[in-house]
Amino acid sequence: MWLRNCWYVIAWEHEIPAAGSAELFTRTVLGEPILVMRRESGGFTALEDRCCHRLAPLSKGRREGDCVRCGYHGLKFDASGRCIEAPGIPLIPQKARVRSYPIVNRNRWLFVWMGEPERADTALLPDNFSCDDPAWTHKPGYLHYDTPYLLICDNLLDFSHLSYVHEKTLGGSTAIAQARPEIERVDGPGMPGIRVTRHVPGVPVPPYYRRMRPFEESALLDRWFVYDFLLPGTLLMHSGGRPVEDAPEDLSRAVRLHSCQTLTPETQTTTHYFFQQSHPADQGDEGVTEGIYQSLITAFNEDRDTIVAQHRNIQRKPDAPMLALAIDGALVQFRRLLAQRVAAEHQETA
Amino acid sequence: MWLRNCWYVIAWEHEIPAAGSAELFTRTVLGEPILVMRRESGGFTALEDRCCHRLAPLSKGRREGDCVRCGYHGLKFDASGRCIEAPGIPLIPQKARVRSYPIVNRNRWLFVWMGEPERADTALLPDNFSCDDPAWTHKPGYLHYDTPYLLICDNLLDFSHLSYVHEKTLGGSTAIAQARPEIERVDGPGMPGIRVTRHVPGVPVPPYYRRMRPFEESALLDRWFVYDFLLPGTLLMHSGGRPVEDAPEDLSRAVRLHSCQTLTPETQTTTHYFFQQSHPADQGDEGVTEGIYQSLITAFNEDRDTIVAQHRNIQRKPDAPMLALAIDGALVQFRRLLAQRVAAEHQETA
Amino acid sequence: MWLRNCWYVIAWEHEIPAAGSAELFTRTVLGEPILVMRRESGGFTALEDRCCHRLAPLSKGRREGDCVRCGYHGLKFDASGRCIEAPGIPLIPQKARVRSYPIVNRNRWLFVWMGEPERADTALLPDNFSCDDPAWTHKPGYLHYDTPYLLICDNLLDFSHLSYVHEKTLGGSTAIAQARPEIERVDGPGMPGIRVTRHVPGVPVPPYYRRMRPFEESALLDRWFVYDFLLPGTLLMHSGGRPVEDAPEDLSRAVRLHSCQTLTPETQTTTHYFFQQSHPADQGDEGVTEGIYQSLITAFNEDRDTIVAQHRNIQRKPDAPMLALAIDGALVQFRRLLAQRVAAEHQETA
Incomplete structure (x- = not known):
């Protein structure tokens, strides 16, 4: 029903809080909740807004630098979606990660690519x-x-x-x-x-x-x-x-x-x-x-x-x-x- | 589940706006939205409240004499439900019509016949x-x-x-x-x-x-x-x-x-x-x-x-x-x- | 999906109105609406809150002593759930009854047993x-x-x-x-x-x-x-x-x-x-x-x-x-x- 290998606008650039803000921005695209954060070094991160552990939205957690920590049991994810910390768990499983989406700011529209990431092509904007x-x-x-x-x-x-x-x-x-x-x-x-x-x-x-x-x-x-x-x-x-x-x-x-x-x-x-x-x-x-x-x-x-x-x-x-x-x-x-x-x-x- | 070849009251007579009014009256009967209008010459019209083109309700459009014009792309229907005007379209297809329902005012109750129109029989009121x-x-x-x-x-x-x-x-x-x-x-x-x-x-x-x-x-x-x-x-x-x-x-x-x-x-x-x-x-x-x-x-x-x-x-x-x-x-x-x-x-x- | 042969808390004891009160308390457990009443002699009654006749909630009716009368057609049920009066009906059918649930007050929690009544066992509280x-x-x-x-x-x-x-x-x-x-x-x-x-x-x-x-x-x-x-x-x-x-x-x-x-x-x-x-x-x-x-x-x-x-x-x-x-x-x-x-x-x- 939906085309997936293409860019969809998820937000106007100005809607995304500053890198230093405690606020987290989330919006659903093609049924998938997506957390969008501004990186401290510039640029943007778009992560699946659903912790891989118990599926709580990461946007209810808190930002730590360019990472986000789930507000339920404290799993911490980096900008690539990899879990890099899990309280009480010495060895974090490889599978502990959330999906990350290609995201591009083009003329103040933030576009996310909802299909296979390797096919994301800015020539299609x-x-x-x-x-x-x-x-x-x-x-x-x-x-x-x-x-x-x-x-x-x-x-x-x-x-x-x-x-x-x-x-x-x-x-x-x-x-x-x-x-x-x-x-x-x-x-x-x-x-x-x-x-x-x-x-x-x-x-x-x-x-x-x-x-x-x-x-x-x-x-x-x-x-x-x-x-x-x-x-x-x-x-x-x-x-x-x-x-x-x-x-x-x-x-x-x-x-x-x-x-x-x-x-x-x-x-x-x-x-x-x-x-x-x-x-x-x-x-x-x-x-x-x-x-x-x-x-x-x-x-x-x-x-x-x-x-x-x-x-x-x-x-x-x-x-x-x-x-x-x-x-x-x-x-x-x-x-x-x-x-x-x-x-x-x-x-x-x- | 529902009997169709019979009369159902759709409104009290006084609920229907005057022929000169801009207001349009709509009510749903047996799941079908129906537009009811008073004719200028007396009597009533009951039309399917759903344009045959893109299914918008005609009641969101406007009255023109005894006709109604859809508020979306301007198709105009006469009291029989036939489309008599379609802006930008020289030849109107025969199929361009909405259903019309037999309607009778009997002692201030307005009855519509929901079954086959040719079987509508006022002896059954x-x-x-x-x-x-x-x-x-x-x-x-x-x-x-x-x-x-x-x-x-x-x-x-x-x-x-x-x-x-x-x-x-x-x-x-x-x-x-x-x-x-x-x-x-x-x-x-x-x-x-x-x-x-x-x-x-x-x-x-x-x-x-x-x-x-x-x-x-x-x-x-x-x-x-x-x-x-x-x-x-x-x-x-x-x-x-x-x-x-x-x-x-x-x-x-x-x-x-x-x-x-x-x-x-x-x-x-x-x-x-x-x-x-x-x-x-x-x-x-x-x-x-x-x-x-x-x-x-x-x-x-x-x-x-x-x-x-x-x-x-x-x-x-x-x-x-x-x-x-x-x-x-x-x-x-x-x-x-x-x-x-x-x-x-x-x-x-x- | 749910365990049935066990006790579930339906209310704190203090939530249940006094035996003399006109108010009736109802709460749904495992999808079943249950009417809970304090008996005049002490203890509690828990009845299916759904008249066996036309399924109206008994809690919309009225209390008569330790019985409850349905507010729709007046059937009266005793504390065991048996219908003991039905206006206009000389002989009440045996099947005229609502389910009654074992109910126990243990330390101010009121427990109901949702499975087979004969297996209700207070040793499991x-x-x-x-x-x-x-x-x-x-x-x-x-x-x-x-x-x-x-x-x-x-x-x-x-x-x-x-x-x-x-x-x-x-x-x-x-x-x-x-x-x-x-x-x-x-x-x-x-x-x-x-x-x-x-x-x-x-x-x-x-x-x-x-x-x-x-x-x-x-x-x-x-x-x-x-x-x-x-x-x-x-x-x-x-x-x-x-x-x-x-x-x-x-x-x-x-x-x-x-x-x-x-x-x-x-x-x-x-x-x-x-x-x-x-x-x-x-x-x-x-x-x-x-x-x-x-x-x-x-x-x-x-x-x-x-x-x-x-x-x-x-x-x-x-x-x-x-x-x-x-x-x-x-x-x-x-x-x-x-x-x-x-x-x-x-x-x-x-």
């Missing part, structure tokens, strides 16, 4: 550049979902929902739903995925954009949304809008945005959602950054309400069929791509 | 006349139960519980439990069921009755309870009490009541309960109506407490046997009748 | 003498656990956790974890079990002990913990500490304690925990008794936090293996002993 680029500014966001992650992928793969779910926030016009997007496969060099390109000509300014530029009340924009949605569940999007009277190459009065969003399954039915939408650092002050963030939070709560209600309906009748429509091209392709990869992974293992 | 008769007055009631509906049927089929569950409210005397009721089959012309006739001679006045008539402290009544309990779960009852010194045909000082109560399974373990108890419109003012309503609410909460506790015990040990006693005649007959009908329905389908 | 001995003083304790009882047995069978879980409360020194305990089988005359003897030489005074004796800041103690952990889950412990400079037989400045603790499975995943720790009645006033009680409550909440977190981890991955270490000797032996007894019991039944 998505290009979330705007999360850490002086030319772009954002406020990082996180939401927790009580629904399976695929329903949220579906949502992000069909922006026609903007006209309805976000009618009064991000959307602003039924023209978004009416516009037919181009759908293409994206194949490497990183993870494969789907590219969606949608142009929406001559539409009113969404309330959201007005926080960035002083458009006139009656202004009409040509809007664009161009994004890659990559396995296992990362959206990287350029979007924006330009007054209809401006030439396509003239962005002098345009709104330009770059957004990085990613979904990490927590369990079969719950999901982590990390997101941001950046604006050019030289366009707009802190008020604009905060405004964009608040717009996202409002809109993503609208999505969540809808998807939670959809999920409840699915649970009521798990075998109810969905009717595929022409607008589902991107999500159907993405689900197929994911299923192929998962099947291939199972075959390799077997 | 129960005679809940006092819900909408100028000669009778009541205040409508609704309770939600977190227990299976059959346990509540059981309760209503054996009034010996009045002496214990409602000792201090409806009951008032152990004589009710002592009195042996007559049990008969009722067969048509509507749904079949069980008729229970119970006479309780010479008992004290229940506190409840004193709100209607000025009985003396020491008064003794001959009480009666005559009700039909019809498939799938509707109680229609004449009850009352007459001073023992009055002749049977003399009702001049009697309390006379008519009650309509019905149970609609929401899910396997939850139930809707619609009820009222009417008094003659020319006997008693609003205070009496409210008093009767409050008595019912109090008593039906006593029932619910008892049945919830019973259900919890059953869940603890689902195979614990029940010991059938002589007082269980009516409920044993009713359960058998229901089981036969359900089995027949399954056979027809297979 | 544990010696919880300090619960009711004028030479000892305690304040009784109770905690409810949302975890299976075996995880709590594990906890009590390995005191090395004191150094970590209770670092700042009962423990006070890693020396406890370092000290190697002696593990022996205890076989009769009562229930079998495991004896654990742990001496911890020359350690600081735990904060807890200072509430009993005025030790100097720098004082060092020889501490001991000697306990039997008996089937199905009872801990009986002598513990204490003596200044290192005192001779082993000189207890004049020692802290001496006796503790009785017992675990009763409520359901497969929840547990009752009854406990006390006594000090000599002539050493320490009410403040000491209360102080010991508060120390226990604090520490046992630490245990519960740890075990709940451990249980959550186990539920996440039920097949995750535990790595047995040398410190697990006692709990491994206990689990084996329990498994043997349960298997034997199943064999007898089959």
Whole structure:
């Protein structure tokens, strides 16, 4: 069901306590509880948050340098997951260790590799550049979902929902739903995925954009949304809008945005959602950054309400069929791509 | 388990928002979420509350005339359940429709037919006349139960519980439990069921009755309870009490009541309960109506407490046997009748 | 999974309402709801809290002398569980009865026998003498656990956790974890079990002990913990500490304690925990008794936090293996002993 040999975001970098802090950070990814610690020398450690002895979470124990000591019977594990001390036990068994996960900080997103460690390959990381680029500014966001992650992928793969779910926030016009997007496969060099390109000509300014530029009340924009949605569940999007009277190459009065969003399954039915939408650092002050963030939070709560209600309906009748429509091209392709990869992974293992 | 080819009450008429309202009413019956709307021209629409596209509830969308538009991707359905608009899709597939249910307003109860629509037959509606008769007055009631509906049927089929569950409210005397009721089959012309006739001679006045008539402290009544309990779960009852010194045909000082109560399974373990108890419109003012309503609410909460506790015990040990006693005649007959009908329905389908 | 032919504590004696009280006490043991009543003539009654008729809990009914009447349809049961009255039914069937359980009050613990009644044998009761001995003083304790009882047995069978879980409360020194305990089988005359003897030489005074004796800041103690952990889950412990400079037989400045603790499975995943720790009645006033009680409550909440977190981890991955270490000797032996007894019991039944 889940792809394992890939990177999943487990946290924003700023969520992890300082190396000197007594606090321990834990989060569950693909059903596995993972302890994340900052190393004293820099870098990060990700360990299975489950002592090999009696399965207590190490995050309830305490940090000792770059090691962690279980709070139940005192076993101490180093950053590689090896047990290096066990009170009352002279000879520690070789098997006394917890799993450690490859972990990488790329542009303030901390990625863990959930498959075979030797296959971890940073060339497969998505290009979330705007999360850490002086030319772009954002406020990082996180939401927790009580629904399976695929329903949220579906949502992000069909922006026609903007006209309805976000009618009064991000959307602003039924023209978004009416516009037919181009759908293409994206194949490497990183993870494969789907590219969606949608142009929406001559539409009113969404309330959201007005926080960035002083458009006139009656202004009409040509809007664009161009994004890659990559396995296992990362959206990287350029979007924006330009007054209809401006030439396509003239962005002098345009709104330009770059957004990085990613979904990490927590369990079969719950999901982590990390997101941001950046604006050019030289366009707009802190008020604009905060405004964009608040717009996202409002809109993503609208999505969540809808998807939670959809999920409840699915649970009521798990075998109810969905009717595929022409607008589902991107999500159907993405689900197929994911299923192929998962099947291939199972075959390799077997 | 459930009879499908029959009418179930989904709502009191007054629960459904006006045709011009933005509010949408949804309720689940036999596990199926159903959207109920008032038509602009009068009458009602009942649609599956689950968009055929991605299964989101239509009740989270918005009303447009007598149509409803899904709040996720904007599909629009007419009152027959047919999709008549799908943004971004020129040709709407024939299969794009949601189920519509026959719905009838009979005396302020809205009934939906959960089986094959072509078999919907208003001759099978129960005679809940006092819900909408100028000669009778009541205040409508609704309770939600977190227990299976059959346990509540059981309760209503054996009034010996009045002496214990409602000792201090409806009951008032152990004589009710002592009195042996007559049990008969009722067969048509509507749904079949069980008729229970119970006479309780010479008992004290229940506190409840004193709100209607000025009985003396020491008064003794001959009480009666005559009700039909019809498939799938509707109680229609004449009850009352007459001073023992009055002749049977003399009702001049009697309390006379008519009650309509019905149970609609929401899910396997939850139930809707619609009820009222009417008094003659020319006997008693609003205070009496409210008093009767409050008595019912109090008593039906006593029932619910008892049945919830019973259900919890059953869940603890689902195979614990029940010991059938002589007082269980009516409920044993009713359960058998229901089981036969359900089995027949399954056979027809297979 | 559970041993049935043995005694389980269902309540502290003081929890049971007086014979004249209208209140009814119910608690679930091994998944069975049990009503416990004090008899008017002294002694106790334990009945299945589930009417044989429609399975309603008798504890929702009312007491009538030493009998209880069901609050649903009024069946009345005597102290042996026999139905002696059923309103509206002239001849009560022989089968109309609820199960009654042997119940014994031993030193203020009320024990019920959950297996075959004819095998109930008070010689198998544990010696919880300090619960009711004028030479000892305690304040009784109770905690409810949302975890299976075996995880709590594990906890009590390995005191090395004191150094970590209770670092700042009962423990006070890693020396406890370092000290190697002696593990022996205890076989009769009562229930079998495991004896654990742990001496911890020359350690600081735990904060807890200072509430009993005025030790100097720098004082060092020889501490001991000697306990039997008996089937199905009872801990009986002598513990204490003596200044290192005192001779082993000189207890004049020692802290001496006796503790009785017992675990009763409520359901497969929840547990009752009854406990006390006594000090000599002539050493320490009410403040000491209360102080010991508060120390226990604090520490046992630490245990519960740890075990709940451990249980959550186990539920996440039920097949995750535990790595047995040398410190697990006692709990491994206990689990084996329990498994043997349960298997034997199943064999007898089959």
